[in-house]
Amino acid sequence: MEFNFSRNYFELFELEAQFHIDREVLSNRYQTLQSQFHPDRFIESNDQDKRVAMQATTFINEAHKTLWEEPSRARYLLELQGVSFDSEQDTTQDMDFLMAQMSLREQIDEADNQEDPFETLDELARKAKQEKSLLMENYQAHFNAQQWNDAKESVLKLQFFTRLQQQINQKQEALEEQLL
Amino acid sequence: MALLQISEPGMSTAPHEHRLAVGIDLGTTNSLVASVRSGVAETLDDDNGQALLPSVVYYAQGELPEVGVTALEKSSKDPLNTIASIKRVLGRSAEDIQSANDYIPFQFENKIDSVPRVKTAHGPRTAVEISADILIALKDRAEKTLGGELIGAVITVPAYFDDSQRQATKDAATLAGLNIYRLLNEPTAAAIAYGLDQSAEGVIAVYDLGGGTFDVSILRLRKGVFEVMATGGDSALGGDDFDHAIANWAIEKLDSTIREDDITMRRVLSAARQAKEALTNQSAVVINVEGYASLELTQEDFEWLIEAYVKKTIMACRRALRDADIEKDDVSEVVMVGGSTRVPLVRKQVEKFFDKMPHTDINPDRVVAIGAAIQAGILAGNKPGDEMLLLDVIPLSLGIETMGGLVEKIVNRNTTIPVARAQEFTTYKDGQTAMRVHVLQGERELVSDCRSLAMFDLTGLPPLVAGAAKIKVTFQIDADGLLSVSAQEVNTGVSASIEVKPSYGLTDAEIENMLKASMDHAQEDMVARGLREEQVEADRVVEALNSALVKDGEALLSSKELESIMNMRDALIEVRNSADNVDQIKQAIKNVETVSEEYVARRMNNSVRSMMQGRKLEEFEQ
Numbered sequence: 185m186e187f188n189f190s191r192n193y194f195e196l197f198e199l200e201a202q203f204h205i206d207r208e209v210l211s212n213r214y215q216t217l218q219s220q221f222h223p224d225r226f227i228e229s230n231d232q233d234k235r236v237a238m239q240a241t242t243f244i245n246e247a248h249k250t251l252w253e254e255p256s257r258a259r260y261l262l263e264l265q266g267v268s269f270d271s272e273q274d275t276t277q278d279m280d281f282l283m284a285q286m287s288l289r290e291q292i293d294e295a296d297n298q299e300d301p302f303e304t305l306d307e308l309a310r311k312a313k314q315e316k317s318l319l320m321e322n323y324q325a326h327f328n329a330q331q332w333n334d335a336k337e338s339v340l341k342l343q344f345f346t347r348l349q350q351q352i353n354q355k356q357e358a359l360e361e362q363l364l
Numbered sequence: 365m366a367l368l369q370i371s372e373p374g375m376s377t378a379p380h381e382h383r384l385a386v387g388i389d390l391g392t393t394n395s396l397v398a399s400v401r402s403g404v405a406e407t408l409d410d411d412n413g414q415a416l417l418p419s420v421v422y423y424a425q426g427e428l429p430e431v432g433v434t435a436l437e438k439s440s441k442d443p444l445n446t447i448a449s450i451k452r453v454l455g456r457s458a459e460d461i462q463s464a465n466d467y468i469p470f471q472f473e474n475k476i477d478s479v480p481r482v483k484t485a486h487g488p489r490t491a492v493e494i495s496a497d498i499l500i501a502l503k504d505r506a507e508k509t510l511g512g513e514l515i516g517a518v519i520t521v522p523a524y525f526d527d528s529q530r531q532a533t534k535d536a537a538t539l540a541g542l543n544i545y546r547l548l549n550e551p552t553a554a555a556i557a558y559g560l561d562q563s564a565e566g567v568i569a570v571y572d573l574g575g576g577t578f579d580v581s582i583l584r585l586r587k588g589v590f591e592v593m594a595t596g597g598d599s600a601l602g603g604d605d606f607d608h609a610i611a612n613w614a615i616e617k618l619d620s621t622i623r624e625d626d627i628t629m630r631r632v633l634s635a636a637r638q639a640k641e642a643l644t645n646q647s648a649v650v651i652n653v654e655g656y657a658s659l660e661l662t663q664e665d666f667e668w669l670i671e672a673y674v675k676k677t678i679m680a681c682r683r684a685l686r687d688a689d690i691e692k693d694d695v696s697e698v699v700m701v702g703g704s705t706r707v708p709l710v711r712k713q714v715e716k717f718f719d720k721m722p723h724t725d726i727n728p729d730r731v732v733a734i735g736a737a738i739q740a741g742i743l744a745g746n747k748p749g750d751e752m753l754l755l756d757v758i759p760l761s762l763g764i765e766t767m768g769g770l771v772e773k774i775v776n777r778n779t780t781i782p783v784a785r786a787q788e789f790t791t792y793k794d795g796q797t798a799m800r801v802h803v804l805q806g807e808r809e810l811v812s813d814c815r816s817l818a819m820f821d822l823t824g825l826p827p828l829v830a831g832a833a834k835i836k837v838t839f840q841i842d843a844d845g846l847l848s849v850s851a852q853e854v855n856t857g858v859s860a861s862i863e864v865k866p867s868y869g870l871t872d873a874e875i876e877n878m879l880k881a882s883m884d885h886a887q888e889d890m891v892a893r894g895l896r897e898e899q900v901e902a903d904r905v906v907e908a909l910n911s912a913l914v915k916d917g918e919a920l921l922s923s924k925e926l927e928s929i930m931n932m933r934d935a936l937i938e939v940r941n942s943a944d945n946v947d948q949i950k951q952a953i954k955n956v957e958t959v960s961e962e963y964v965a966r967r968m969n970n971s972v973r974s975m976m977q978g979r980k981l982e983e984f985e986q
Contacts, residue, residue: 215589219753223782223843227516227545227743231896238842242782249779353686357807360679 185233187221187240192264193247201264203324205251214248255342258323262339267332269339276340285344288312292348292355301359309352316345385516385545385744386506387553387736390495390533392451392576392602393703395419396730397502398737399510400746405557405737407730408509416729417505420448421497423484431501440634443626444471445485447494449604452576453480454491455525455532492536499540516545518740520732522577523549523595526760526805527817527847534844545743547844550574551581552592552754553735554701557726559585559752566696567593569684571714571722572732573677574702576602580681582688582695591755594687594778596680601673603640603704609669610636610651610661618656628653640666644706667709674709678717687778698722703729755780758845762817765802769811774839777807784840788854795827801837803847822851826968856971857912891946898949902940905953909933909960912967920966932959 194201197213219225221240226233250256259269276282291308298304323338387405389396394416398407407415414433422435423445430438439446447470453461458472458480473481473488481488499519506514519542521533530547537544551570558568565586572579579597583590611632615622622628635651639661642649648662685692700722704710714722726734742752757778763771764787774785789799799822806814825833834854841847909929917926932955939952 211586215586215591215753218589218755222753222755224546224743224753228745231900238782238840241843242784242840245780245783354807356686357683360683 185221185226185229185236187236187243189239189243193251193260194264196244196247197251199251201261203254203258203261203327205257207252210248210251214244217244253346254320255339255346258320258327258335258342259339261327262332262336265332267336269336274336274340276337276344278337278341281341281344285348288348289351292351295355296359302356305352305356305359309349312345312348312352316342319345383515383744383746384506384510384512385518385737385740385746386502386510386514387548387733387738387740388499388502388517388519388542389550389553389730389733389736390451390498390519390521390536391419391732392449392574392604393419394575394729395498395502396733397506398730398733399506400737400741401510405734405741407733408506410505417498417501418448419451419498420446421450421494422446423486423489425485429486429497431498440627440630443630444483447482447484447489449576450482450491450494450498452600454495454536455529456480456491492532492539495533495536496539499536499542503540503542515543516740516744517542518546518548518553518736518743519544520548520550520553520736522572522574522597522599523551523579523581523592523759524577524597524599526599526815527762527845528815529599530845534846545740548736548739548754549579549581549592549595549756549759550732551579551595551699551701552583552590552756553732553739554699554726555581555583555585555590555735556738556752556754557731557735558697558699558723559590567688567690567694568697568699569681569695569718570699570701571677571681571705572597572701573704573707573710574602575604575704576600578602578677578680580677580684582684582690589753589755591780592757592778593690594684595757595759596684596687598676598680601676603702603707605673606640606670606704606707607633607636609673610639610666613661613665613669614651614653614659617659618653628655640707644708663708670707670709674713677710678713681714681717692718695720699731700724701728701731756843756845757781758783758841760805760815761807762839762841762847763804763806763814765804765811770809771804771806771811771814775841781841781845782843784838786836786838789822789835789837790831791825791828791833792830794830796830796833797825797827798823799825799835801849803839803849817847818849820849825853826856826971856968857908857915894946895944895949898946898953899940902936902949902953905956906933906937906940909956912963916967916970917963920970921963925963929956929959929963932956 197210199205199210218241221237221244223234223237223241226237250260288308295301295304319338319342323335326335326338386397386399396407396415396417398405409415417432418436420435422430422438435446439448461480471483473483479490481490482494503514519533519537521530533547534544551572554570554572555568568583568585570581570583577599578601579595581595582593584593614632614636622632632653635653639649639651643663643666648660651659651661695718698714698718698720705728758775758781759777761773761777762775763773766772774787775783791799800819801822802819803817804811804814805817808814822835825835835851836854837849837851839847839849936952936956939948943949
């Protein structure tokens, strides 16, 4: 069996390399590729083919996950343009933004003390979603104008919201466990 | 030897031959085996027409282990040699078992050891060995019924099983002489069983409450592809807890010293189970324990006793929906699995939560085995036109320990597998040549709250200034959800040697020892496995050498040196392909290593030099 690992993720799924994609089409192509390359299709094959099948589906899964979520898709598009991200050091320098993030995080931590902690968390999640979609619009405007650095700034900020959402989920789970 | 019969796809020598493959539901309370016969998946019965094999093993001195009903009958006579519910401790450490605080109906050896061993008349037995005895009984039944040797099996595990529990299940199968095609999540198997009759598209929630485990899975079925969107549950919650709740209630009312008497304790438990079953279609039941007054248990009291457990399962459903990023309304079907879903309160609560009538048409005890059999048939190639495919996820997040006892997540739960993640580590001391990596599984932030999977040392790092060595560690999770780790020093390309020590569970060596001690063909299996591992090692060495030679072989070596390295390499390839002896391959690898020693040293020096140069340049720029 053969699998071409040198394609980029958009090429892999035969999609145009742009921010707007049809998730339905992505899902369909993903499942078609999985049907071809999943290790279950090579259960009686030799070890070499089994290994390639595992690597191919690993690649397909990674590609799908990257394009499925908007923040990772936005970042990947920039990487294709040669913009590099260093996860250790790259972060936004926008102090107002960082302060706002800190305040959001504090509100999550203190949700316990609210009358209805779950409602507080839901409200925070809604707020985060709104700000996220604003950032996404900014990103697209900058990306279309080929202002890579500004687009990168939006992506770095988006990553904060991904983490924020995770924190909200964790908090919800912790609260649920307390209820039991 | 099956391992040596490698056939190219589409070149099967006997295309019409029906290959005997089975699905096995290795349950906490009962186990089943099923197979597709004449196009229909059905469970296989024993000589007495029973499909359910109680997951109970009885060890009598000087006799073969007894499994199933006959073993169960021994439980009140000789409780300590009758092992039940072994699945609860499969793949668990002694520490886990103590902290679970359950009533475990058998005794462990006192010896402090990473692998808990149960005391029996056959001496100490691990959970893997006891599970293997159950699997052997099922295998024998299947081979007798189907009239031939099995070529493969799909074994189901709770979706919530972590890496060590999955590995332990696989080890038990190996020990039982089964060729494992795939470990399959139980809820997914159930959905497959239902998928046969109803070619529905949509989102399916599978609620699986068995004897000892609870799982909920959210699946998407579309165009023949089952995609697991999320799973959740609790690997230590099930119908047994209902029995214990009733038993505890009864003991409080009768006599609390019963707890100290194993035999009476078992009687109370079995009376509790009968009461629970009777309450499926009665509003009250009378509990009788020999030598004590009768007690009446009403449906209402029973529901009060188990309410907290049922609530916990509903909470897990809510969480799974959130992980799948869908709403309750998006769920189009709800499937009920596991004997404990017969409890009226469970049905009521599930129906209320999803606001839908759950599917209960297939016998909830058998549905998992039937689904596994269908999957086994497809994997064996018995249904060539079948396009059904299963995309599974990792049930628990995978992370590594960072400074301060915190866990950094590398792969989040519910990521589709197979998946690989690379992480770069660096040294923090000058001249550091080794580094320890601690892999954990779980959702919590603290190391102490997660499950320790493996601890390994990266050794043979080039001794550089702190922070200069970059080690890329790749975590690969295969389609069974099992983890393997490889590491490479980024600058030199040298693969660091990794010794993976399971924090608990059985080491490969221990399993090999068990294999040696067990069946006749164990010897063959082991040799083949050792050979295959050595061949993989040989491939790795050749690959690493080739990629190094491409980079700087000509720059660092004289043509004569290059030639002798290549000769040794070709000799290794030759031996790898022809030898049937591990030692020959080992020797050939060693030869390659010896002849390239000088080359490796030069590469190392070269890299140190370039690194130091890079450093000076940086400082100069500042």
